[in-house]
Amino acid sequence: MLDIRWIRENPQALVDALVKRGQPSEVARSTVDDLVARDEARRTHVSRLQEAQERRNAASKEIGNAMRNKDMALAERLKEEVGEIKAFIQGGEAEERRLDKELDDALAVIPNIPLDDVPVGEDERGNVELRKVGQPRERANWTREHFEIGEALGMMDFERAAKLSGARFTVLRSQLARLERALGQFMLDLHTTEHGYTEVQPPLLVRDEVLFGTNQLPKFEEDLFFTPHAGGRLGLIPTSEVPLTNLVREEILSHEQLPLRFTALTPCFRSEAGSAGRDTRGMLRQHQFYKVELVSITDQESLAEHERMTECAEAVLKKLELPFRTVVLCTGDMGFGARKTHDIEVWLPGQNTYREISSCSVCGDFQARRMDARYRARDEKGTRFVHTLNGSGVAVGRALIAVMENYQDEDGGISIPTVLRPYMGGLEKIEAK
Structure with a gap:
């Protein structure tokens, strides 16, 4: 606000x-x-x-x-x-x-003010590439999309998921299920042991005022799922940014406590109300998915933390040896609460294009005003609002898609990235039938 x-x-x-x-x-x-x-x-x-x-x-x-x-x-x-x-x-x-x-x-329905260095544009065509890392391999004639690979392996089942829950759900089995779990654990370990984030296991159901604090309400209510609770309702989190950022709501922190850095691996739930007809095949856009989130609570010098957070998210893809590019979003493509956003887009050979896998945003004091989250600045009597940042570190389902497509073999199998093999019990390849 x-x-x-x-x-x-x-x-x-x-x-x-x-x-x-x-x-x-x-x-x-x-x-x-x-x-x-x-x-x-x-x-x-x-x-x-x-x-x-x-x-x-x-x-x-x-x-x-x-x-x-x-x-x-x-x-x-x-x-x-x-x-x-x-x-x-x-x-x-x-x-x-x-x-x-x-x-x-x-x-409450007025968006945040873009920083001066954010490119002006109407949509994703106005985004500006900052860097590319890794070289996408040439697309062979046998290259397939992730859902084709997963269904051929008998480990990715959309038909049975639809019987259970409807469209935009997936059942993973066997080694693909383990590979998704391995990706999440690898990311958590990386961010907690090398990047200094504190792991949190937050609630998945939150109150309206918590959703308001991170600007999901009132503007994006149709994108959320709710369940009745004690005469009211609770919302299923669309991202763990919501509970992680609200850990400091209605609190006054000391300057010495900052920055606070939190990470969590949680399911996320989104109705995808505004994406009818988009990415209907496969796992790219689901009602339920796993994501490792990064949240930072800082003083009002938050731009350096934004660069740091982006580097932490990029490190995941570097260790997985996945080609990617990082772009700065233009004003017309940027989220409601952001002042500046870096999107990290991973290369998907099956689609022969880059697709977003992480979005790292600096929000200034926009969310802090909604949460009444403050800190006592050094040598000042009064308080200031904290600054908040959030980023995907990264989306686990999309990382699974990227690994499947970039590490697919001509025989239909999937080689396991070296960094994930300890999490897979030493397995080097998911074999085709």
Whole structure:
């Protein structure tokens, strides 16, 4: 959530940012004007309430003086005035709450401000490549996509998954199931032993205010799954960014505690409401999948941490010896809560293209304001909002796809990357039937 004081002082900067993100200029101007008007109405009302409270206090003292002077007529008139003021204040406090909520609701759907060095563009065509690592091998005529490989091995079953749960689910068996598990364990071990992240096993069901804190609510409610709970509901996490980031909600940290770095391997659940017809074959876009997440909580110097997090995610693919490229997303392709995002795209020979496997974003204090997460800066009396960052370290299902396609053999088998063999009991190859 953005700071309304900053918006009040920099309305044109927000208009420009919304235009960069793809809003028509007249819509952006109307949005900002509406926010400023709501803020002005709220501030005017609060000022009137404060004046009324001051007059009530003064009138109460005047009643005492009138009583001491035995001026009962004046005392009665003042009592009537105080009664009217109290009624106004009582109704005014309810009105203040209404105005606060309306302003907060309006702010909750405003996206974050892109950093100045983020390229301006409408969609993924405006993304800028930062680097390529590894050389994709030539696509042989026997190269297949992951679902063709998995089904031929008898270890990837979409038909039975559909009987159990419907579309966009998969049943993995035998050595492919173990390979997916090996990938997750390898990533966790790498991030905890070499990259300094603390492993967390968080809840998979969270409250609405937690989803609001990491900006899934209210804007992306249709992308979530919910289950009834204790007269309300809980949401299944779409990513462990949600519980990991909210570990510091409503807390004040010391500067010495920062940065905090968390990682988790969890199932993730997404309705994929906005992706009808996309990636309907295979495991690329599922309702349920595993992901290793990286989350950092820092002070307000967070850009270096963004580069570090990207390098940690890239290290996974380097150790797996998978070709990839890293791009910086343009303003029109960037997520709602991000100020800057690096996408890591792994090479998939079956599709003969790069596909996203990790997205690392720096959010500034956007999420911290929604969570009320702060820290005490050194040599300062007050507090500041923390900065939050999140990234995939990486998506396990997509890593499985990448390993299957890049390590496939002409005979239909899959060679096991060297770094994964200890997790596979020394197995060097998944053999075709």
